[in-house]
Amino acid sequence: METSTLRPAAVAGRFYPGQAEALRATLDELLAGVRTQPLPRAPKVLVVPHAGYIYSGAVAASGYASLQRLAGRVQRVILLGPAHRVAVQGIAAPSVTAFDSPLGPVPIDRAALAALADLPFVGVSDAVHEQEHALEVQLPFLQQVLGPFKLLPLAVGRASPQQVAQLLERLWGGEETLIVISTDLSHYLPYAEARAKDQGTIEQVLRFDPTLTHDQACGATPLAGALLAARAHGLQPRLLDLRNSGDTAGDKSRVVGYAALVFEPGAAAPAQAEDLQGLGRALLTQARHQIASALGLESPAPADHPLLDKPGAVFVTLNRQGRLRGCIGSLVATRPLGEDLRQHALNAAFKDPRFPPLSAAEWPDTEVEVSLLAPPEPFPVASEAEACAQLRPGKDGVILSWQGHRATFLPQVWEQLPEPRAFLAALKRKAGLAPDFWAEDLQLQRYRVRKFVAAKS
Secondary structure: OOOOOEEOOOOEOOOEOOOHHHHHHHHHHHHHOOOOOOOOOOOOEEEEOOOOHHHHHHHHHHHHHHHHHHOOOOOEEEEEEEOOOOOOEOEEEOOOOEEOOOOOOEEEOHHHHHOOOOOOOEEEOHHHHHOOHHHHOHHHHHHHHHOOOEEEEEEEOEOOHHHHHHHHHHHOOOOOEEEEEEOOOOEEEOHHHHHHHHHHHHHHHHOOOOOOOOOOOOOHHHHHHHHHHHHHOOEEEEEEEEEEHHHHOOOOOOEEEEEEEEEEEOOOOOOOHHHHHHHHHHHHHHHHHHHHHHOOOOOOOOOOOHHHHOEOOEEEEEEEOOEEEEEEEOOOOOOEHHHHHHHHHHHHHHOOOOOOOOOOOOHHHEEEEEEEEOOOEEOOOOOHHHHHHHOOOOOOEEEEEEOOEEEEEOHHHHHOOOOHHHHHHHHHHHOOOOOOOOOOOOEEEEEOEEEEEEOOO
16 A cells, blocks of 8 residues: 655745635635636646746636636646756656645646656656745645646656657546646846737747747746647637736836636637648658658659648558558657658658668558558546457557557557457557556557558559
């Protein structure tokens, strides 16, 4: 049985009231002061500031007020913010079982943390979290508006936005999971200069531009990673509040900027058949051109398509004489689709460790297949029998994860393994597990693909 360990509240009584009754009164007052209209859709990602409540509490309340109808629906919160006090290489999680708050302890979601075990940039450090305020100040607001939930607090240090996006994709879940990004904006500029700078930063965020710097936002890295993930999932940004400490409780000679934003599901228009045909033609001609050029062979000029500049994830598969000749790809959209495609076309041809590099002599009878991936969705099941009953042969791509073991099969694999039990057994073997293995904390995700196939040269 796991021993309970608690991370005590470090800034209660300084950044916010330390007594439960006074804290609840402060939160009620801040939330009651929000005048924005209810949102049409429940937010998936929330961006809020993390200064003392006297400075940024009103702006944070503008964001948290949008969550009030989610009470009882959100079961876990993935909370990311910058590490202010201890240097972090990568992203740091705590080892404790709960974070304390004047409103009561918040349990850590150990299963969510276990799902990150194979990510080399995620580590455990209680020292990083011991005095960190950026995450702690969010807890009372979350407790007030959501009620009970589990928490995964992550302090982001020297990491890339792509790594943050990969982590978020792993934990994305459905409506039971809320993602909160804790960040302030500009620091200690004169009032007018800060307003202009922060306005520019918000415009950048609203157009999903992840090239943020830490003088724009102390939480630039987690925010940029959230932008990549939100865009890949088709979320729409909404600015709820933008002010600074000169507007709230500080003097205007040196201010800190604060913003509250949400990212909510958008109503994307369905793609037209001609759009898909054009995109498929662009993907296939780009992939073939990339490989042929690397082989020193001539090939027709590749087609273009506007979606190649948008985030996307693909697998490139090569087949020769009816047999697999290479297959490499991405499960998560962390870069432009065209860039992802071109890199994986080369990787499938020359860097798949199961095969020698493709030769020019093989190229004429090599078939190129591109699979465009939809974002993975959680597939919670209690047993292998339940998984077998709910899988959709021929349609579902599946990702299997367990304590550092991880593997995926594209939906095309159903052609060789049409029975769900055999499909899962082979997937477990690919992940380095026994074919009959099952564990309570084994996790499955599934995804759909749009497949395009190019004729041989």
